[in-house]
Amino acid sequence: xxxxxxxxxxxxxxxxxxxxxxxxxxxxxxxxxxxxxxxxxxxxxxxxxxxxxxxxxxxxxxxxxxxxxxxxxxxxxxxxxxxxxxxxxxxxxxxxxxxxxxxxxxxxxxxxxxxxxxxxxxxxxxxxxxxxxxxxxxxxxxxxxxxxxxxxxxxxxxxxxxxxxxxxxxxxxxxxxxxxxxxxxxxxxxxxxxxxxxxxxxxxxxxxxxxxxxxxxxxxxxxxxxxxxxxxxxxxxxxxxxxxxxxxxxxxxxxxxxxxxxxxxxxxxxxxxxxxxxxxxxxxxxxxxxxxxxxxxxxxxxxxxxxxxxxxxxxxxxxxxxxxxxxxxxxxxxxxxxxxxxxxxxxxxxxxxxxxxxxxxxxxxxxxxxxxxxxxxxxxxxxxxxxxxxxxxxxxxxxxxxxxxxxxxxxxxxxxxxxxxxxxxxxxxxxxxxxxxxxxxxxxxxxxxxxxxxxxxxxxxxxxxxxxxx
Amino acid sequence: xxxxxxxxxxxxxxxxxxxxxxxxxxxxxxxxxxxxxxxxxxxxxxxxxxxxxxxxxxxxxxxxxxxxxxxxxxxxxxxxxxxxxxxxxxxxxxxxxxxxxxxxxxxxxxxxxxxxxxxxxxxxxxxxxxxxxxxxxxxxxxxxxxxxxxxxxxxxxxxxxxxxxxxxxxxxxxxxxxxxxxxxxxxxxxxxxxxxxxxxxxxxxxxxxxxxxxxxxxxxxxxxxxxxxxxxxxxxxxxxxxxxxxxxxxxxxxxxxxxxxxxxxxxxxxxxxxxxxxxxxxxxxxxxxxxxxxxxxxxx
Numbered sequence: 001x002x003x004x005x006x007x008x009x010x011x012x013x014x015x016x017x018x019x020x021x022x023x024x025x026x027x028x029x030x031x032x033x034x035x036x037x038x039x040x041x042x043x044x045x046x047x048x049x050x051x052x053x054x055x056x057x058x059x060x061x062x063x064x065x066x067x068x069x070x071x072x073x074x075x076x077x078x079x080x081x082x083x084x085x086x087x088x089x090x091x092x093x094x095x096x097x098x099x100x101x102x103x104x105x106x107x108x109x110x111x112x113x114x115x116x117x118x119x120x121x122x123x124x125x126x127x128x129x130x131x132x133x134x135x136x137x138x139x140x141x142x143x144x145x146x147x148x149x150x151x152x153x154x155x156x157x158x159x160x161x162x163x164x165x166x167x168x169x170x171x172x173x174x175x176x177x178x179x180x181x182x183x184x185x186x187x188x189x190x191x192x193x194x195x196x197x198x199x200x201x202x203x204x205x206x207x208x209x210x211x212x213x214x215x216x217x218x219x220x221x222x223x224x225x226x227x228x229x230x231x232x233x234x235x236x237x238x239x240x241x242x243x244x245x246x247x248x249x250x251x252x253x254x255x256x257x258x259x260x261x262x263x264x265x266x267x268x269x270x271x272x273x274x275x276x277x278x279x280x281x282x283x284x285x286x287x288x289x290x291x292x293x294x295x296x297x298x299x300x301x302x303x304x305x306x307x308x309x310x311x312x313x314x315x316x317x318x319x320x321x322x323x324x325x326x327x328x329x330x331x332x333x334x335x336x337x338x339x340x341x342x343x344x345x346x347x348x349x350x351x352x353x354x355x356x357x358x359x360x361x362x363x364x365x366x367x368x369x370x371x372x373x374x375x376x377x378x379x380x381x382x383x384x385x386x387x388x389x390x391x392x393x394x395x396x397x398x399x400x401x402x403x404x405x406x407x408x409x410x411x412x413x414x415x416x417x418x419x420x421x422x423x424x425x426x427x428x429x430x431x432x433x434x435x436x437x438x439x440x441x442x443x444x445x446x447x448x449x450x451x452x453x454x455x456x457x458x459x460x461x462x463x464x465x466x467x468x469x470x
Numbered sequence: 471x472x473x474x475x476x477x478x479x480x481x482x483x484x485x486x487x488x489x490x491x492x493x494x495x496x497x498x499x500x501x502x503x504x505x506x507x508x509x510x511x512x513x514x515x516x517x518x519x520x521x522x523x524x525x526x527x528x529x530x531x532x533x534x535x536x537x538x539x540x541x542x543x544x545x546x547x548x549x550x551x552x553x554x555x556x557x558x559x560x561x562x563x564x565x566x567x568x569x570x571x572x573x574x575x576x577x578x579x580x581x582x583x584x585x586x587x588x589x590x591x592x593x594x595x596x597x598x599x600x601x602x603x604x605x606x607x608x609x610x611x612x613x614x615x616x617x618x619x620x621x622x623x624x625x626x627x628x629x630x631x632x633x634x635x636x637x638x639x640x641x642x643x644x645x646x647x648x649x650x651x652x653x654x655x656x657x658x659x660x661x662x663x664x665x666x667x668x669x670x671x672x673x674x675x676x677x678x679x680x681x682x683x684x685x686x687x688x689x690x691x692x693x694x695x696x697x698x699x700x701x702x703x704x705x706x707x708x709x710x711x712x713x714x715x716x717x718x719x720x721x722x723x724x725x726x727x728x729x730x731x732x733x734x735x736x737x738x739x740x741x742x743x744x745x746x747x748x749x750x751x752x753x754x755x756x757x758x759x760x761x762x763x764x765x766x767x768x769x770x
Binding site for chain 1: 472473474475476480483503505506507508509510511512513514515516517518519520522523524526527529530531533534535537538541599600601602605606607608609610611629630632634635636637639641643646647727731765766767769770
């Protein structure tokens with residue numbers, strides 16, 4: 001048989017449960033704007049009934065604890081998309097700086113920036129063309145030399161700006177590795193706390209923090225996560241280098257090799273190349289540093305080397321103003337590698353331009369004509385010098401434009417995922433207000449029950465005499 | 471029904487986007503340029519490089535052209551003088567051959583012919599900007615020298631037979647000189663040697679046996695010089711028409727470049743105006759949302 005005492009204890013339990021639930025709501029409301037916070041729902045459980053004489057009597061309610069509204073699969077999708085998008089975003093940012101080096105290609109000819117390679121090439125051939133009118137003229141020859149030097153400088157300037165850009169990306173990569181290491185440490189600590197406190201259930205706010213940290217980590221570097229026992233997470237780079245296992249983090253190391261920062265895992269293996277393809281800001285930056293800029297450098301090297309060599313060869317076929325055989329016009333390295341950064345004008349005496357065909361006098365321009373024809377010949381891998389440079393800037397522009405489009409698409413997809421996550425996990429203040437309203441009423445009801453029970457109990461004690469015990 | 475409680479942030483992100491579009495359009499209008507970085511229109515930038523290169527070459531050709539035409543005109547007027555000198559020489563030689571003149575007359579004809587020879591020689595050594603224009607490729611060497619120690623006098627050519635050409639930006643090759651040995655000492659129509667021979671023919675006061683054939687040769691030489699002069703005139707005409715063509719081409723390229731790279735102000739203004747409308751609408755939406763963003767809490 002149920003007793004009044006049982007009813008008291010049910011009412012008291014209800015008051016406690018309501019209070020605990022209000023606590024959850026208050027916490028939700030307080031954390032409405034906390035990054036990574038997941039909305040918590042109070043969970044209710046009816047207490048086991050007591051069966052007396054085949055009649056089951058309810059024993060009230062317990063608030064079994066807040067449960068986080070979390071979808072780990074969705075969180076992981078966001079983290080993966082974040083790696084992709086941040087990789088593309090970082091690459092786009094770096095490439096936009098790179099394309100600024102060549103922005104004078106978009107200028108009209110009247111406003112040539114001083115060191116545009118395209119203007120340098122056509123300027124050189126223009127100077128050669130003007131020399132045709134009087135091949136023996138010293139001032140025209142001098143202007144060929146200064147055009148040659150402008151051309152060489154434009155190569156050097158572009159090449160050194162690319163190298164500077166590469167250097168600053170290199171520094172950034174070092175900084176990012178430091179941030180990665182501090183995040184993996186934090187995740188390892190959270191792993192340890194979570195395995196101690198929550199076993200295999202959702203770890204609530206600790207899980208919030210861990211997911212948030214993994215998301216921050218995903219901005220920086222491509223990672224994989226593997227769930228282990230005791231709610232632990234093993235985190236590796238996307239290529240498999242261990243970063244976090246249980247309560248232990250494994251720092252990435254950096255060291256400079258061959259002029260660039262290389263990244264090593266805790267075992268000392270060089271993982272630079274795989275990190276570069278793995279996404280995250282580090283992946284994007286390393287892709288530009290190790291792939292995009294070297295490709296551009298190599299294209300400029302080819303242009304400088306092939307153009308310089310062909311002009312040198314042609315000059316060597318002719319006779320200079322003094323009747324001597326022509327020598328090289330440009331100093332070039334032995335192979336194309338590094339040609340753009342080191343090309344320079346080899347001659348200071350304008351007479352040494354071999355305008356005449358071999359053996360002809362100084363007024364002849366036969367060899368000059370052949371040199372001039374080079375601009376229309378496919379001397380750079382089958383393309384004309386201006387054509388090659390035109391394709392170079394066009395390719396660079398297309399790359400930036402393509403990466404920017406990718407970034408926009410990936411950002412859109414990321415926003416959708418985040419919207420999904422927010423609609424599930426973010427704190428909806430209206431819901432909180434409604435819940436609070438419900439809880440308030442339930443609390444008031446439980447109090448009322450308590451008051452009435454109190455009166456009933458008094459009646460019971462006084463056996464109907466109302467004044468003795470109030 | 472679940473929704474993203476941070477929808478206001480998304481609205482603000484859209485607002486940022488329209489602001490970025492406005493900034494881009496304003497930039498296009500203020501710079502007048504449609505393409506401000508390579509990625510704006512990679513193909514247009516690539517073409518722009520080629521157009522700039524063509525314009526640059528066209529510009530430099532006009533200087534080459536005017537300077538080469540200057541030289542050819544000097545050559546032409548030198549040959550013009552040579553023709554009138556030779557015409558006078560032909561008259562003198564014909565007089566000397568008609569058998570009516572006495573010895574002193576013939577000697578003075580010889581003297582006058584010798585003066586004409588000197589004049590033609592000087593014209594053959596014409597320079598333009600310190601360049602001997604009839605020396606082939608040997609522009610720094612005087613074209614001819616006279617040896618007056620032998621009779622008849624002889625001339626020696628110090629130049630060579632090299633013909634030079636000017637290459638137009640379109641690849642046309644235009645002859646830019648005629649070597650002296652094609653004009654003044656051609657093996658068949660040797661102008662200077664024929665003059666020397668005639669000087670010698672009449673110098674003794676009696677017309678020598680070769681004077682008639684030398685006069686015929688002089689006539690042929692005169693025609694030869696006129697022909698060579700036509701060649702030079704042709705070069706001048708070719709250069710001038712190439713220059714006209716290139717100027718027209720330059721105008722077309724410049725206008726193509728404008729079409730390619732310049733902002734269409736009317737179009738950009740329209741885009742800007744619609745971006746502004748969108749911006750205003752978004753601002754209004756955000757304004758309303760913010761006012762009503764008081765949630766149920768405000769009603770508790």
